[in-house]
Amino acid sequence: MSATVRVRRRAALATTLCAAVALGATACGPFGDTGPEASGPFGDMSAAQILDKAVATTKAARSLTVDLDTKSTDGPLKGYLSTDVQGLCAGTMTIGTTGTAEVIRPADKAVYLRFDEAFLKEQSKGESAEVQAEVIKQLKGRWVKTDANDPDAKDMLDLCDLNKLTADFEQDTAGAVEGAETTVDGRKALTLTLDYQGGEKDTFYVAMEGKPYLLKIVTTGGDEPGTVSFSDFDKPVTAKAPAKKDVMDEKSLG
Numbered sequence: 577m578s579a580t581v582r583v584r585r586r587a588a589l590a591t592t593l594c595a596a597v598a599l600g601a602t603a604c605g606p607f608g609d610t611g612p613e614a615s616g617p618f619g620d621m622s623a624a625q626i627l628d629k630a631v632a633t634t635k636a637a638r639s640l641t642v643d644l645d646t647k648s649t650d651g652p653l654k655g656y657l658s659t660d661v662q663g664l665c666a667g668t669m670t671i672g673t674t675g676t677a678e679v680i681r682p683a684d685k686a687v688y689l690r691f692d693e694a695f696l697k698e699q700s701k702g703e704s705a706e707v708q709a710e711v712i713k714q715l716k717g718r719w720v721k722t723d724a725n726d727p728d729a730k731d732m733l734d735l736c737d738l739n740k741l742t743a744d745f746e747q748d749t750a751g752a753v754e755g756a757e758t759t760v761d762g763r764k765a766l767t768l769t770l771d772y773q774g775g776e777k778d779t780f781y782v783a784m785e786g787k788p789y790l791l792k793i794v795t796t797g798g799d800e801p802g803t804v805s806f807s808d809f810d811k812p813v814t815a816k817a818p819a820k821k822d823v824m825d826e827k828s829l830g
Contacts, residue, residue, distance in 0.1 A: 617784050618766070623752040627768050630782040631749075634790045635742040637809045641667075642741065646795075646802025657735060658813045663724075665736030666815040672698065681724065681736050682817045688719040690818075719818040721825050745790070757784065760791040761807065774798060 618626050634640070639660035646653050657667030657679065665681035675695030680688040691699075693716055700708045724733060734740050747770075755767035758781070765781040772778075776798035781791045792805045817823075 618788070623754040623768050624749040626754070626766065626782060626788070627749045627752045627770075627780055630768075630780065630788045630790045631742075631745045633788050634745065634806065634809075635739075637738070637742075637789070639664075639738065639808070639810055639813050640806050641808040641811075642735075643805040643807070644802070646800060646804075648800045655735070658808060658811075658815075659736045659738050659741070660813045661738050663733070663736065664813040664815040665733070666813060671695070674698070678719075679736070680719075680815050680818065681733060682815045684817055685724050686817065687722050687724050687733065688818055688823065689722070690717070690719045691715055714824070717822075719823045721823050752780075755779070760805070763791060765791050772798075 618629075621629070639658065641658040642655065644653065644655040644657075651672045652670075653672075654670040655667065657665060657669075659665040659681075662683070663681060664683060665679065668676055668678050670676045675698045676692045677695055678690040682688075693712060696712050696715055697708065700711045703711070724730070749770065751770055753769050753771075755769055758765055758767060760781045760783075764784040766784050768780045768782060770778045770780070774797070777796050779794045779796070781793070783789045783791050787809070789809055790806055792803065794803045795801050
C-alpha cells in the first residue's frame with residue numbers, strides 16, 4: 577500500500593463526517609535492489625538513506641500544508657489543508673467531481689465545517705424535495721460547529737493531525753531507487769522511486785536545497801493513483817473560529 581493511498585484514506589474519513597452533518601444525522605512490501613549512491617547535497621548516501629532522511633525531516637516539521645489530488649473506486653478526492661503539531665487546521669476538501677467542504681479546527685476544541693450548495697445537494701440526494709430544500713436553507717453559507725472530541729470528528733481530524741499524517745510515511749525503503757533531478761514549484765528536487773507488487777509505484781520528490789523535506793509523492797498504477805504535495809513547512813497555521821453569527825451548532829440540526 578503506497579504512502580499516497582494511506583493519506584487518501586485519511587482524507588476519505590472526512591467525507592463520512594461531512595455527509596452526516598450535512599443531513600443532520602496488509603501493506604505490500606517493495607522489492608528490488610537499493611539504487612545507486614547519490615551525489616550532490618546527499619553525499620554518498622544511498623537512495624534508501626535519502627528517503628529515510630526525508631521522511632524523518634518531514635515528520636519533524638512543526639507545521640505544513642498538504643495538497644491532495646487522488647482517485648479511487650469511490651471517485652476523485654481533492655484536499656488542501658494546513659495543519660500543525662498543536663492540531664490547528666484549515667482548508668478545503670472537494671469530494672467527487674463537485675461539492676466542496678471547508679474545514680477549520682481552531683484552538684477551542686471545536687471543528688467548523690461549511691458546505692457549498694453542490695455538496696449539500698449531493699449528500700441529500702434521495703431525500704424528498706422538501707428535505708433537500710430545508711438542508712440547503714439551514715446550511716448554505718453557514719458554518720456547522722461540532723465537538724472535536726466527537727467520535728466522527730476524531731476520524732475526520734486524523735487528516736488534521738500532523739503526527740498521524742506523517743506517520744503514514746513510515747515504510748520499508750530498502751527497495752528505493754534514485755532517479756533524475758527535477759524541480760517542484762521552483763525548488764530543486766531529487767526523485768526516488770519504490771515499486772510494489774501489483775504494478776503500483778511511488779515516486780518521491782525530495783528537496784535538494786535547505787532541509788531535505790518530502791515535497792511530493794506521486795502514486796501510479798494500482799487502483800488508487802494520485803498526488804500528495806507538501807509545502808509551507810514550519811509556517812504558522814491560521815485557523816480562527818468563524819464569527820458567531822455565521823455558526824450553527826450541530827445539535828440544532830433536525
